[in-house]
Amino acid sequence: MAAATQRQFLPMPAALSSRAARLEPFDWYREMRTEAPVRYDDDRQVWDVFRYDDTKRVLADTESFSSDVARADVFEFPDEDLFRPLQRSILRSDPPRHTWLRDVVDDQFQPGAIGALAPHVREIADELLDERLADGEMDVVEDLAYPLPVIVIAELLGVPADDRDRFKQWSDVLVADVSAAADPQTIIERQEETIRELRAYFEDLIKQRRAIPEDDLITHIATTDPDGHRLTDEDVLGYCILLLVAGNVTTTNLIGNAIRCFDERPELYDELAADRDVLAAAIEEVLRYRSPVQALSRVATTDVELRGETIESGDLVVTWLGSANRDESQFDDPDEFQPERRPNQHIAFGHGVHFCLGAPLARLEARISLGRLLDRAEGIQCVAEERPPVSSSFLHGVEQLPIRFESVE
Numbered sequence: 282m283a284a285a286t287q288r289q290f291l292p293m294p295a296a297l298s299s300r301a302a303r304l305e306p307f308d309w310y311r312e313m314r315t316e317a318p319v320r321y322d323d324d325r326q327v328w329d330v331f332r333y334d335d336t337k338r339v340l341a342d343t344e345s346f347s348s349d350v351a352r353a354d355v356f357e358f359p360d361e362d363l364f365r366p367l368q369r370s371i372l373r374s375d376p377p378r379h380t381w382l383r384d385v386v387d388d389q390f391q392p393g394a395i396g397a398l399a400p401h402v403r404e405i406a407d408e409l410l411d412e413r414l415a416d417g418e419m420d421v422v423e424d425l426a427y428p429l430p431v432i433v434i435a436e437l438l439g440v441p442a443d444d445r446d447r448f449k450q451w452s453d454v455l456v457a458d459v460s461a462a463a464d465p466q467t468i469i470e471r472q473e474e475t476i477r478e479l480r481a482y483f484e485d486l487i488k489q490r491r492a493i494p495e496d497d498l499i500t501h502i503a504t505t506d507p508d509g510h511r512l513t514d515e516d517v518l519g520y521c522i523l524l525l526v527a528g529n530v531t532t533t534n535l536i537g538n539a540i541r542c543f544d545e546r547p548e549l550y551d552e553l554a555a556d557r558d559v560l561a562a563a564i565e566e567v568l569r570y571r572s573p574v575q576a577l578s579r580v581a582t583t584d585v586e587l588r589g590e591t592i593e594s595g596d597l598v599v600t601w602l603g604s605a606n607r608d609e610s611q612f613d614d615p616d617e618f619q620p621e622r623r624p625n626q627h628i629a630f631g632h633g634v635h636f637c638l639g640a641p642l643a644r645l646e647a648r649i650s651l652g653r654l655l656d657r658a659e660g661i662q663c664v665a666e667e668r669p670p671v672s673s674s675f676l677h678g679v680e681q682l683p684i685r686f687e688s689v690e
Contacts, residue, residue, distance in 0.1 A: 291325065291578065291599075292324070293458055293674040295324065297674045303674060306603060307604075307607055310331060310607055317331075318330070318331050318332045319590045326355050326597070327599055328592050328597065330587070330598060331608075332608055333605040335587060335588060335605075337628060339600050340579070341632055344582065346580070346581055346582065346585070346598060347580050348374060350578045350597060351368050363476055366480065367522060368519075369516060369519050370516075371523065382516070382520075385520070386498065386501065387638070390638050390639060390642060392641045395642050395645055398645065405432050405433065406425070406429055406654075409425050409428055417688065418664070420681050426533045426536035426537045426682075427533045430528060430643075430646050431528075431529040433642070434642075437524075438497060438521065438528075439486070439498060439500065440486060440499070448529065451525075452530050453672075454471050456676060457673065487499060487503050487518070490504070499517075502517050531639070532647065534573035534574075535564070535568065538573060539563070539567045539647060540651075540661070542570060543563070547661075550659070553620075557648070557652060562622070564648060566622050569607075570606070570618045571603075572603045572627070575601060575675055579597075580596070580597055581594050581595065581598060602629060605628055658686035659687050660685075660687045661684055664683050664685045668682065669681060
């Protein structure tokens with residue numbers, strides 16, 4: 282069912298066109314799992330996959346479903362050279378290229394290496410909280426969930442944390458849902474300009490690190506020869522841009538979504554504050570219940586039958602992680618937030634070879650930042666009725682989340 286119409290972006294499903302639906306897409310997911318678990322959307326020219334087992338199958342089968350979505354028949358990029366670093370990044374690569382690209386930084390993101398960052402992440406969390414605790418109120422997103430992961434990934438990369446406002450602006454533009462905009466062409470032009478700015482920013486840093494190496498990820502990526510393959514300048518650029526954006530957006534939504542979940546069960550706060558194991562389990566349930574990344578895209582490389590439907594080579598496929606993580610066949614009472622849920626085999630970080638490289642870092646940052654907030658504040662309450670969703674059907678979170686509390690210090 283390969284489409285003929287060419288475009289530069291993937292439209293948002295009509296069911297998620299409203300702010301309310303993006304905040305709470307789960308009724309639509311439930312309906313689709315029952316009535317059309319694998320369905321072709323004529324308007325978007327895309328296959329949607331909603332069930333847990335089907336989602337895992339698509340994500341695991343890298344031979345039949347490629348991560349290089351630029352191969353899909355529906356896409357046409359007028360400036361391919363501009364976006365090539367991102368299209369060649371680990372996110373959009375298949376084995377064997379994906380394997381050696383991932384090997385470049387795999388050791389740096391293993392749980393042991395990430396665990397060593399815990400004391401410093403705690404310091405960052407406390408510094409951010411110090412600025413707002415006396416006020417008795419803060420915006421969880423603006424004051425904690427956004428700056429903490431940006432500072433951490435900036436320091437790991439070796440870029441100035443003082444540039445974090447620029448990183449936030451760049452990240453927001455790149456993940457913005459073009460189809461939700463009143464003027465899509467303006468957003469496309471802003472994204473193109475953002476890529477140019479990011480390329481110029483990192484090209485300068487890469488040149489500096491190759492001349493004078495430092496103890497940071499940019500130096501490591503720019504000077505490592507994985508499996509005898511020298512990374513090109515575009516490979517290094519793609520890595521840097523991806524790590525900067527992915528290294529903060531997902532964790533920001535995870536932390537904000539956690540407070541949203543806890544607000545539904547305020548009696549949990551004392552238990553979460555008293556036991557870090559309970560908090561860690563609750564974060565896993567947040568990942569399932571309000572997955573920060575709601576969907577991942579693939580393109581079929583051959584004709585594939587899935588639940589009685591034939592997906593043709595060149596067709597674009599969207600796997601809905603947010604729906605898979607609410608699948609009744611996999612989770613008991615999936616629409617209930619159960620922080621003690623065991624087992625909890627969610628796929629919020631994806632599945633297969635593309636399982637999120639930064640999962641250990643995201644978990645660490647969420648556990649420490651939320652733990653320090655719970656240590657230092659009590660009586661936490663979300664105070665805003667209006668919670669604007671992030672401008673994306675693929676990401677799940679809110680742009681602001683004001684809370685009120687009492688400092689325990």
